[in-house]
Amino acid sequence: MLELKNVKKTFNRGSVNEKQALNGVNLKLEPGDFVTVIGGNGAGKSTMLNMIAGVYPVDSGAVVIDGKNVTRQPDYKRAAYLGRVFQDPMMGTAADMEIEENLAMAYRRGKRRGLGWGILKQEKKTYHEALKMLDLGLEERMSSKVGLLSGGQRQALTLLMATLRQPKVLLLDEHTAALDPKTAAKVLELTQELIEKNHLTTLMITHNMKDAIRLGNRLIMMHEGTIIYDVKGEEKKRLKVPDLLAKFEEASQGEFANDRMLLS
């Protein structure tokens, strides 16, 4: 469903700030794979997702989505295949537009925009049903401006928008990190529900090791721009947090002490 072939990316090449963010990443996701991604700060997790989404061009390597080589496509073209939720709840929705207007745009993801109405009557029913599933009462406020919603509500809405049109791959970048623990748990539960219901192929970055183990069928760990650990199925189910910490220590040696706090 998704394949990364030896993807490399260096930022600020040739300057003092040169940073090799991805150092030859290879990854292949089968349809329905739900992969959690962990790794220390600066390991290249977000960069990997940005390469898939086409936010920046790759230096070398290839990105293949559903059999199509999209390496040279700009981000807005690849959006036809991808659902994205960002860490910042403000980034996924348009604050000055209504809830239903936001949903209507998500409903047209990857479609040509024309001069037809931005939102049709019969669509509103679909959105009403979809919002009901969030169980946040948003279905009664469909013409409220999104800016009036809380961070958690906005993130739940973004998640719904990302999956409204079945994406080939769903990309989640620490999408619950900015929420309070209770809200985060709720959004995570919703994430699981949506993924299961729609059988979505998913990449989810998280800093929570327990979630990384508990959720999904596969786990990868990144370090210094490469994937250093990749487990799935039964082996993943048997994982414990200490196992991951040990793996991490092995890879990072000295730096581990600093990262431990961030990962626990």
Next chain:
Amino acid sequence: MGVITGILSSLPGALSQGVLWGIMALGVYITYKILDIADLTVDGSFALGASVCAVCIVGGMHPMLAILLAVVSGCIAGAVTGILHAVFDIPAILAGILTQLGLYSINLRVMGRSNTPLLKQETLVDKLAALLPKMSNSYTTLIIGVLAVVIVILVSYWFFGTEVGSEIRATGNNEAMVKALGGNTRFMKALGLSISNGLVALSGALVCQSQGYADVNSGQGAIVTGLAAIVIGNVLLGWGKSFGMKMISVIVGSVIYRIVIAVVMQAGWVDTSDTKLFSAILVAIALAVPVLIERYRNRPQVEA
């Protein structure tokens, strides 16, 4: 007494000019409020609309067709700024200044001189005046202006409700989201700038026909006038949250602005040569006051 009658007699003219310039302010609203871009093309595209319209009419074209061509020329000017900004990543303000500067020369080329009077040619205002012989020129102009405004507001209301229009609004709101949903934000920005300057040129063409001449300097300070209309409209009718209401508030703001200028001029408080300074101060105050109010509201609460 003379002052009062002077003010009263200047009101119809201020009213009709306010409505015609209001269309320009609607163009500014599209870039400044919807796309969140300060577009300085406006001064040039206003004069472009006037120049193209005047030359076409002098050449014997029907005044309606002349307006149409003026709008097209404005759209092209806006698209140039749009391409400079959206495709080549030149900061919007600079892109607008570049186009504006270039337009000054282009407008001189279009007219072949700095001012084109419409002496014997029939304008829309003349055509309507012939139908309504008892009415003064200010009122015939007002009728044309109101008709034009109604059409512009209806078309804009429709357009910004379409898929493309929603996408333009969203681009001004949250670019990252639009891209993530497959929208081409560069195209949307260029399109928005183009439409905006088309409206500005329409306003320039109508003002040209109402005043009976086009001048290469007629657009000078137009952007400030447009902003003034937007902020005044927002102060007076800011409670109206719907898009239609916002557009109406811009027109009302433009009319009030013209009336204020007419009053201070008739009262002799400022000279003609001072109007630009007066406008600049008025807009600076109107932009600063909401910020101060907001800061005052958010001041640290000291316990009593």
